[in-house]
Amino acid sequence: MTQVNVYRPDDFDDFWDSTLKQVAKVPLRPSFEYVEERSTDDVAVYDVHYDSWAGVRISGWYAVPRAAGPHPALMLVPGYISEPVIPRSWAKKGYAAFAVAPRGKLRSNQPYNPGYPGLLVDNIVDPNTYGYRGFYVDAVRAVDAVLTRPEVDPARVGLHGSSQGGALTITTAALMPDVVTCGAAGAPYLCGFMESARLTHSYPYEEINEYLRDHPDHEQRVAQSVGYYDGINFAPNIEAPMLVYIGLEDDVCPPETGFAVHDAMKCEKELLTYERCGHDAGNHWAMEKVEAFLAGHLGVAQ
Amino acid sequence: MSAFEGYWDAVDAELAQLPPQPVRDLVPRRCTADFTGYEVRLTSLGPYRIFGYLSVPTGPGPYPAVLTTPRYGSVNNPPHYNDRLRYVTLVIAHRGQRTADSSYAAAYPGLLTDGIADPDRYVYRGIVADCLRAAEYLTALPEVDTSRVAVAGDDLAVLTAARRPLFAALQVAGAPLFRGADQPDADYPAAEFGDHLRAHPQDADAVRRTLALFDPERHAPAVTAAARVEIPGEGGPLSALAEALDAQRYAPTHHGQADNDAADAWLAGRLGAAAMSRFSRMAG
Numbered sequence: 001m002t003q004v005n006v007y008r009p010d011d012f013d014d015f016w017d018s019t020l021k022q023v024a025k026v027p028l029r030p031s032f033e034y035v036e037e038r039s040t041d042d043v044a045v046y047d048v049h050y051d052s053w054a055g056v057r058i059s060g061w062y063a064v065p066r067a068a069g070p071h072p073a074l075m076l077v078p079g080y081i082s083e084p085v086i087p088r089s090w091a092k093k094g095y096a097a098f099a100v101a102p103r104g105k106l107r108s109n110q111p112y113n114p115g116y117p118g119l120l121v122d123n124i125v126d127p128n129t130y131g132y133r134g135f136y137v138d139a140v141r142a143v144d145a146v147l148t149r150p151e152v153d154p155a156r157v158g159l160h161g162s163s164q165g166g167a168l169t170i171t172t173a174a175l176m177p178d179v180v181t182c183g184a185a186g187a188p189y190l191c192g193f194m195e196s197a198r199l200t201h202s203y204p205y206e207e208i209n210e211y212l213r214d215h216p217d218h219e220q221r222v223a224q225s226v227g228y229y230d231g232i233n234f235a236p237n238i239e240a241p242m243l244v245y246i247g248l249e250d251d252v253c254p255p256e257t258g259f260a261v262h263d264a265m266k267c268e269k270e271l272l273t274y275e276r277c278g279h280d281a282g283n284h285w286a287m288e289k290v291e292a293f294l295a296g297h298l299g300v301a302q
Numbered sequence: 303m304s305a306f307e308g309y310w311d312a313v314d315a316e317l318a319q320l321p322p323q324p325v326r327d328l329v330p331r332r333c334t335a336d337f338t339g340y341e342v343r344l345t346s347l348g349p350y351r352i353f354g355y356l357s358v359p360t361g362p363g364p365y366p367a368v369l370t371t372p373r374y375g376s377v378n379n380p381p382h383y384n385d386r387l388r389y390v391t392l393v394i395a396h397r398g399q400r401t402a403d404s405s406y407a408a409a410y411p412g413l414l415t416d417g418i419a420d421p422d423r424y425v426y427r428g429i430v431a432d433c434l435r436a437a438e439y440l441t442a443l444p445e446v447d448t449s450r451v452a453v454a455g456d457d458l459a460v461l462t463a464a465r466r467p468l469f470a471a472l473q474v475a476g477a478p479l480f481r482g483a484d485q486p487d488a489d490y491p492a493a494e495f496g497d498h499l500r501a502h503p504q505d506a507d508a509v510r511r512t513l514a515l516f517d518p519e520r521h522a523p524a525v526t527a528a529a530r531v532e533i534p535g536e537g538g539p540l541s542a543l544a545e546a547l548d549a550q551r552y553a554p555t556h557h558g559q560a561d562n563d564a565a566d567a568w569l570a571g572r573l574g575a576a577a578m579s580r581f582s583r584m585a586g
Contacts, residue, residue: 002583037501038411081377083410085490106376106410115400116377201383202580210331249559251580278581280558 002199004192004260007227013237015127015228016175023053023137030145032062042066043091050145052103053134059107060084060100060142062149063091069151071096072181072298077139077161077168078105080189080204081116093291094300095158098146102138102168104131120204121211125221127228132190136229139168140175147179155181156298160290162186162281163253166244167231170261173242174234182297184243184290187250187281191231192257194223199254202279232257235264242269243293245286247277309421309515310465313347317431320349322439326356336360337386344439346397347431353401354394354436355380364447365390366573369440369469371433371455371462372396374479374491376410384566388575392440396432396458398425414479414491415498419508421515426480430465430516433458437466450573453527457518460543463529464521471572472527473565474543480516481539483509522546530568532561 009015030050038045038061046062061084065071074095078084083106084099091097103112104119114122114131122131147154157180159169166188173183189204197208212219227233242265246258255273262271272289274282295302303311322344332339332355340356357380359365367390372378377400381391395401398408408416408425417423441448452471453459457479463472482492483499499506514520519542529549533540544551550568554561559581567577 037497040500081375081379083376086411086493088493089489106407117380199583200580203379203382206383213334214331247558249579249581251559251562251582274557276555276557276560278559278562280556282556283558284556 001259002195002256004195004232004256006192006230006232006260007223008230008233009224009227012228012233019053019133019137020140020175023141026051026053026055028141028144028148030148032149038086038088040088043088045086045088048098048145050141052141053137056103056108056112056134056138057110058101058103058138058141059105060098060145061086062096062098062146063087064096064149064151065091065094069096070153071151072156072158072300073098073143073146073152074158074160074294074298075100075139075143075146075172077159077165077172078102079161079163079165080119093295095298096146096149096152098142100139100142102135104135108138117203117207117210120207124208124211125218125225127225130225130229132229136168136171136175139172143172143176143179154179157181158294158298159183160294162283163189163279166253167191170231170238170242171234173240174237177237177239180240182241182243182294183238184245184293186245186283186286186290187247187253187279188231188244188258188261189253190229191253191261193226193230194219196254196257199256200251202251205252232261232264235261236266238265238267240267241297242267243272243290244269245272245274245281245290247274247279247281249276250279250281252279306515306520313427313431313434314465316347317434320345320347322435324439332357332380339380339386342392342439344435346435347428348397350397350406350428350432351402351404352394352397352432352435354392354439357381357386357391358445359387359390363445365445366450366575367391367440367443367446367452368569368573369437369451369453369462370394371453371458372399372429373476374414374456376400376408382580384578384580388570388578389573390440390443390446392436394432394436396429398429411490411494411497414482414494418498418512419502419505421512424512426516430458430461433462434465437462437468441468452569452573454569457516460518460525460547461516461521463527464524467524467526469527471569472525472529472547472549473569474529474540474547474549475532475565478518478539478543480513480518483513484539519543519546528572530565532565
């Protein structure tokens with residue numbers, strides 16, 4: 001199997017420490033507006049907004065059991081082209097569930113809107129202005145926003161997502177080691193960027209191949225820049241238990257990169273692999289294990 | 303003439319009055335020695351400009367072609383590399399989706415019930431027209447072998463094949479969009495119907511009447527294409543749809559790449575092309 005070698009900048013940790021310190025100066029200004037039409041007898045739904053990197057106002061959906069808390073927080077981080085779904089089904093299971101729409105997604109796209117395709121290569125040669133800098137921070141600030149809720153237990157914060165959601169599970173767990181309790185990452189994207197683009201012609205990584213068609217002399221600059229954003233470089237900083245699940249024939253996020261990010265984790269971890277599965281990452285079988293993993297670590301009865 | 307026929311004949315008549323005024327722009331980064339990528343814009347009902355990703359294989363042609371109808375969501379990926387090698391491919395963005403969101407931007411959740419109480423104002427009247435316009439555009443391209451054209455997608459693909467009998471093959475996958483109101487416990491997007499009816503219980507009959515116009519099973523008898531339907535589990539609306547289409551049924555194994563490969567092989571076989579898996583360690 002192909003070895004995935006990722007360039008790790010010497011100042012990787014400093015870059016992200018500095019990024020988080022900069023955004024800490026931006027007041028969060030969280031707002032939670034109750035949405036009657038999307039709420040049910042047992043779940044209350046809120047339209048959420050907060051400020052993030054460069055002052056961009058980020059949106060999300062918060063769904064919480066009407067039963068008295070405290071509830072564990074479950075952060076649901078989205079895939080590349082999908083919009084966050086109101087997480088009512090997770091709230092019914094007992095979580096204070098927050099589905100965030102990082103910058104560029106529909107309700108968070110003012111003034112930043114790189115488009116799809118587009119986000120993956122937006123300023124990709126410059127780590128300081130790369131679109132994913134604010135995007136990763138938006139997921140961190142989502143945790144900050146949900147922790148302003150009095151019904152949320154700050155000692156129980158889980159992360160879950162697949163594909164780009166898998167990537168954000170990894171980056172957020174690494175950036176908030178003192179806050180995150182556990183994470184379940186399916187088919188993690190944004191791991192081994194350059195090797196992935198060599199291994200597949202599926203989107204989103206195909207955006208890098210297209211970019212390099214336009215700018216064939218940028219390959220080294222791109223490789224160095226994305227080193228600051230690679231999940232494999234974040235993985236050693238994770239302290240919370242992690243569950244990773246992958247399809248062994250994933251054409252979107254090559255399985256080689258899923259093995260590599262799991263290998264790079266130093267935390268308590270488990271890897272589930274599924275034969276003949278693609279970007280579904282064995283979802284049909286894995287979800288039962290994901291739910292048990294989250295429930296076990298976050299103290300929710302199944 | 304039934305109300306059903308009258309409704310859809312009116313859509314066809316309105317669309318026929320609007321010249322598509324196509325514009326086709328070359329996109330160098332989506333071009334290789336094997337294919338040429340374009341972005342296209344067309345006028346649909348409204349009038350409204352819609353968007354599409356078009357790709358044409360290199361060579362004298364004509365080539366088999368595949369129209370992919372839009373998914374439920376704000377974004378559609380451009381055609382896959384493997385498909386661009388074999389087919390003229392067109393993936394459209396319907397009104398409201400990104401790249402076709404001027405001047406109407408769809409909300410998620412919200413699109414599925416936008417205007418649903420009045421069939422003439424239901425947003426999907428225009429969205430189906432967008433798909434029909436795309437079918438007309440694709441099948442009129444000189445690079446296309448009109449005897450080998452397929453349409454792939456969810457309910458929208460069925461309605462497109464029914465209203466435009468231009469297709470040799472119809473591939474249906476995904477949850478049935480317009481039968482979601484029958485599933486009170488469904489998650490989103492089908493949950494949008496329940497949300498709407500909780501807020502507007504007086505709309506119940508009107509919603510039922512509107513959705514009946516879009517019911518793919520009702521459109522199925524007009525489909526002339528050979529069809530394949532993915533049916534997860536026994537029974538349900540997809541099983542009934544497959545029966546109405548006299549379709550080949552495929553029970554997903556839930557091994558996603560195996561299921562993708564099976565779908566690819568069926569379509570390639572119907573269009574006289576070679577099957578290709580998207581997972582290959584020969585990529586480069």
